[in-house]
Amino acid sequence: MALIPKAFGDYAVFPCQLPQPQSIAHLPVATHYLYVRRNEPKIASTDDERSLFIANVPADSTEDHFRALFASLVGPGRFESVSFGSERRRQRNSVADNGTGSDNESESDFEDLDTVLPRQAASLAELKSRKRKWEGADKIDHGESRRNAINALRQQSQLPDSWPQALHHSGSTAVALFADSKSVDVVLKSVSKLHKASPQQYPTWPTLPTSTLGAPWFAGHNRMAYPNREELRESVDAFFALFNQQESEAAQLAHRMRNVPDEDGFITVTRGTTGGAGRGMAARQQEAALARAKQLAKQERQQQDMTNFYRFQLRERKKDEQLELQRKFQEDRKRVEAMREKRSNFKPEA
Incomplete structure (x- = not known):
């Protein structure tokens, strides 16, 4: 049997045995390797001393799995919680979208237009840069009740889950939080002692009744892939309500910013709606024909240059x-x- 290294760079190798199904009981037990080290993020926090960074977590990992695993390794009462890499990314994106101040919160409402792909979301980046320098104009009211209503619409517009359990991708990471920094030292010492023991003495990855993979997992997916029609209708209605509300706000902001000078003091002249739809349609047709002629002239020029x-x-x-x-x-x-x-x-x- 090949020797397992105790460490891999800054990481300590943490071997654990995976549960053996009855269908393959005649085969050797599979060993999964976790890689652990002290948590040292780029942005320090007060909980870094008592947290442990874990790499290569199993696909079906949950907080209950790690709680049972560390309890079997160092005893109960030392482990508090765990946060996975995908959850931390969602939290960072949520904080970046919501912001911390009132200005950031108002701008985040317009940034969320990209999630529903409104018609005027492409021009909001330019409008937001001009909005920061806009002084003396009325701002759209972004009260606490309105933000709560938008958040409620966002939650209601989410489609029902179609999988009984979310799985992590290969090589996912997690950060385990312990009671104190001494608990982290105890865990690292216990991991180093595992290399002196035989593979039969490795801790076993916990088996939980809520974690069902294989055929039951796919059966649950087939069952959840057809949600209740009433729930689906409410979700779609909430989505379009959010879409219409945010698109209306984008149009209001574009209208307000139409005559506001930019940082150089110039005002961008935009085509108005006076004259009816026929005038706008004719102008768009002329612009399309002009763009097509320019494209053909450019291609002919390129062909002549290369002849x-x-x-x-x-x-x-x-x-x-x-x-x-x-x-x-x-x-x-x-x-x-x-x-x-x-x-x-x-x-x-x-």
Whole structure:
């Protein structure tokens, strides 16, 4: 049996045995390797001393799994909670979207328009940059009750889950939080002692009744893939209500910012709606035709530039022109001879 290294870089290797199903009881027990080290994030926090960074967590990992695992290793009462990498990314994105102040919160409402793909979301980046320098104009009210209503619509617009349990991708990470920094030292010492024991003495990855993979997991997916029609209708209605509300706010912001000068003091002239839909349709058709003509002219220019780019291309072009002239000369000569022969055979009537 190959020796397992105690450490891999800054990480300590933590071997644990996976549960053996009855269908493959005759095969050797599989060993899974976790990689643990003290948590040292780029942005320090007060809980770093009592947290442990874990890499290569199993796909079906939950907080109950790690609680039972560390309880079997160092005893109960030392483990508090665990946060997975995907959950931390969602929290960071949520904090970045919501912001901390009132200005950030108001801007985040317009940033969320990208999630529902409104018609005017493409121009909001420019409008937001001008909005920061906008002084003396009325702002759209973003009260606490309105933000709560938007959050409620967001939650209601989410479609029901179609999988009984969310799985982590391969090589996922987690941060385990313990009672104190001494508990982290005890865990690392216990992990180093595992390499002196036999593989049969490795801790076993806990088996929980809530964690069902294989055929029951897919059966649950097939059952949850067809949600209740009433719940689905409410979710779709909430989505379109949020869509219409945020698109209306985007149009209001675009209208307010129409005559606001930019940082250089210029005002961007925009096409108004005066004149009816026919005028706007004709203008769009003219713009499309003009863009098409520019594209064709550009392609023709590029083709001409690449025609005589090399010397051999120039020689071949001249040679082709000479051959074409010779061919036309031969055709003209045959035509003249035919006309002469026809003229010589002409006999006027007496």
